[in-house]
Amino acid sequence: MEIQPTYEYAEDVLAAALELITLDGGCTLAVVSDTQGGAVRSPGAMMAVARDGRRFGYLSGGCIDADAALAATQALKSEKIAKQRYGAGSEIKDLALPCGGAIEVTFIPLIETKKISQFLCELRARRAVSFEIENDILIGSGRLRVEPKLAMRIAGKGADLLALSRLAQVAGYRVRAQTPDAESAADLQRAGLCVEHLTTSNDLPEIEDDPYTAFVLMFHDLDWEVPLLRQALEGDAYYIGAVGSSRAQSSRLEALQLAGVKNTDRIHGPIGLVPSMRNASGLAISTLAELLSELQTHHLKAAA
Numbered sequence: 001m002e003i004q005p006t007y008e009y010a011e012d013v014l015a016a017a018l019e020l021i022t023l024d025g026g027c028t029l030a031v032v033s034d035t036q037g038g039a040v041r042s043p044g045a046m047m048a049v050a051r052d053g054r055r056f057g058y059l060s061g062g063c064i065d066a067d068a069a070l071a072a073t074q075a076l077k078s079e080k081i082a083k084q085r086y087g088a089g090s091e092i093k094d095l096a097l098p099c100g101g102a103i104e105v106t107f108i109p110l111i112e113t114k115k116i117s118q119f120l121c122e123l124r125a126r127r128a129v130s131f132e133i134e135n136d137i138l139i140g141s142g143r144l145r146v147e148p149k150l151a152m153r154i155a156g157k158g159a160d161l162l163a164l165s166r167l168a169q170v171a172g173y174r175v176r177a178q179t180p181d182a183e184s185a186a187d188l189q190r191a192g193l194c195v196e197h198l199t200t201s202n203d204l205p206e207i208e209d210d211p212y213t214a215f216v217l218m219f220h221d222l223d224w225e226v227p228l229l230r231q232a233l234e235g236d237a238y239y240i241g242a243v244g245s246s247r248a249q250s251s252r253l254e255a256l257q258l259a260g261v262k263n264t265d266r267i268h269g270p271i272g273l274v275p276s277m278r279n280a281s282g283l284a285i286s287t288l289a290e291l292l293s294e295l296q297t298h299h300l301k302a303a304a
Contacts, residue, residue, distance in 0.1 A: 006172035007056045010046055010146035011123040016056035017048035018116050024051055026111040028072035032059055033133060033144065037088065037101025044131075044144040051076060059105060060086075063097055068105055075107035081133070082107045106133050115140070123148050126210045148212045149174055150295065153237070155198070155228050156218025157181035160243060163280035164218060165193050167288055178205070180224060201227040209235035211298070214291040216271065217242040222255050230261045238298045239291045241268035243283070268294075 005012035020027035047057030049072035087097035132142020151174035249269035272286030
């Protein structure tokens, strides 16, 4: 099963814009350039709009997207940058925002690919992009910021591994599932997921964990847990978590310390915002909620 892009992420929106420019000769990139008060999206949120009004991305919770798409097609026809304010202080009185805030959207007609390609390459290389809109063009530095998609590396077996991997896949994240179990590998492959079949704990595949990666251990097996967690702790993942009870977590940390592994305080466990979940789907949702909370905290600290 192939999961289509959700277009919630700048990477997917920019890829759509690049395709529209290549195939249709242009598109408009609508960008949330400012917000005041409550707003569903952050500054930097994007929507690519085709000449025929098709849109890829989201600027709100549905309040203004249709009108923004219309304004985007007009900007592309005129080939001139435009701005529109929605919500408090806007001249458009019939599009009030229930949140009570205001959103400023800048419409940038695009007919060339250079800057879009540069931004897309940066995001695919797992680097955040800061940009600004000046003199009718995008420039590669500024107060607006978009970040790479969340990546998840999930090692384990059974229903817990499958549930979390599928949930992350549907959310549009990058998913790398690892398992030593042939049956679990087959289940993951049937779900259309990228699977690495682990064969020996002494020769693990190289990792590519970065500050936008979460590593989650979804099984109990000390022969695998110690080397997998040791490897994760040597990488740059912002979140490292392991399934199990408080007792299982204590045994795991003791085994790691006996093996000479340091920085074990980075390992979250028991994982999940909701304690003691007894089914795979509930555990997956609880775990994903926790690592998203940690991601927000991590990035707020980095920006401080």
